[in-house]
Amino acid sequence: MGRLVSLSLLGITLAFLGEKFLVLRNRLKASREVESIDLLSCHLIKGIEAGSEDIDILPNGLAFFSVGLKLPGLHSFELERPGGILMMDLKEQKPRALELRISRGFNLASFNPHGISTFIDNDDTIYLFVVNHPELKNTVEIFKYEEEENSLLHIKTISHELFPSVNDIVAVGPAHFYATNDHYFSDTSLKYLETYFNLHWANVVYYSPDEVKVVAEGFDTANGISISPNEKFIYVADMLAHEIHVLEKHSNMNLTQSKVLKVDTLVDNLSIDPSSGDIWVGCHPNGQKLFMYDPNNPPSSEVIRFSIFNLNYSSPCAPGIQYTVTPWFT
Numbered sequence: 001m002g003r004l005v006s007l008s009l010l011g012i013t014l015a016f017l018g019e020k021f022l023v024l025r026n027r028l029k030a031s032r033e034v035e036s037i038d039l040l041s042c043h044l045i046k047g048i049e050a051g052s053e054d055i056d057i058l059p060n061g062l063a064f065f066s067v068g069l070k071l072p073g074l075h076s077f078e079l080e081r082p083g084g085i086l087m088m089d090l091k092e093q094k095p096r097a098l099e100l101r102i103s104r105g106f107n108l109a110s111f112n113p114h115g116i117s118t119f120i121d122n123d124d125t126i127y128l129f130v131v132n133h134p135e136l137k138n139t140v141e142i143f144k145y146e147e148e149e150n151s152l153l154h155i156k157t158i159s160h161e162l163f164p165s166v167n168d169i170v171a172v173g174p175a176h177f178y179a180t181n182d183h184y185f186s187d188t189s190l191k192y193l194e195t196y197f198n199l200h201w202a203n204v205v206y207y208s209p210d211e212v213k214v215v216a217e218g219f220d221t222a223n224g225i226s227i228s229p230n231e232k233f234i235y236v237a238d239m240l241a242h243e244i245h246v247l248e249k250h251s252n253m254n255l256t257q258s259k260v261l262k263v264d265t266l267v268d269n270l271s272i273d274p275s276s277g278d279i280w281v282g283c284h285p286n287g288q289k290l291f292m293y294d295p296n297n298p299p300s301s302e303v304i305r306f307s308i309f310n311l312n313y314s315s316p317c318a319p320g321i322q323y324t325v326t327p328w329f330t
Contacts, residue, residue, distance in 0.1 A: 020196055027240040028287035029266060034300050047097035050077040054115045054269050061091035064128060066113035072188045075293035083113045106154040110134035115168030128152060129171045138163045160212050162205045168225045176208045178234055180222035204236060206253045216247055216255045224269035229277050237267040263304060279306035
């Protein structure tokens, strides 16, 4: 009798794990393929051949790039080289990327930059916020961009117990920001279990010098984050749920769900067109190829553009949104 009970429990456990595995494959879009398209107007930018994790563009056309991210489970092309911040002037006829010098006193050897965001203060001071994973820890670094010297002055390192697995960031003040945690746990093994069992424990945190609090939760894998031009809405990409959440921002900086945009791909980082409010999203059509890198069958990418209309509304409803999908490259 005892053996029969044990076999029954084993069968139930294996069936449960098998069902979770099939669900995970669906969340990863493991069977999806995209057709390779040649985009004649695109060209490779020298200096970023090894890839960039995130980009943020100033109104004057200066673009910041974070490069050299190293995380468990993701392939890295420059394992021996620390991360850095590159800059490129998009208004130049032939723009090229140059690495910015960072002030002394900052630990460059362990610099592992992830998501980034810029903030321009009332006195035109430009601050760069960088999610950093030194020795796989989680911090947010605040830099001041010194235009004359084309360098970054390190201002502050921020760490907090509510930052267990920070992914991306959007600055809303000189020392104020929203950040996504793509996992609830900081331990790598527990992260894998959290993903496998689809716990939906990822969240969004608001930080200011006066308070730190969770302002939205229940995400599968909270990834990219950005803000609408009118600063009324926060957008959050939920990668493995294939969703973009439109969250209304309140005067106390709390967020409430307004709309969920469902797509057929793994959504990553977000960029917002400052004039139209359109959302541009970098996506992974097949997440299994991303996490199980094969140089002979590399992962593909695609870009989604969400067209925003009724942006200058006065009602409490979210703006109208539609989207088009642009296949990118393999």
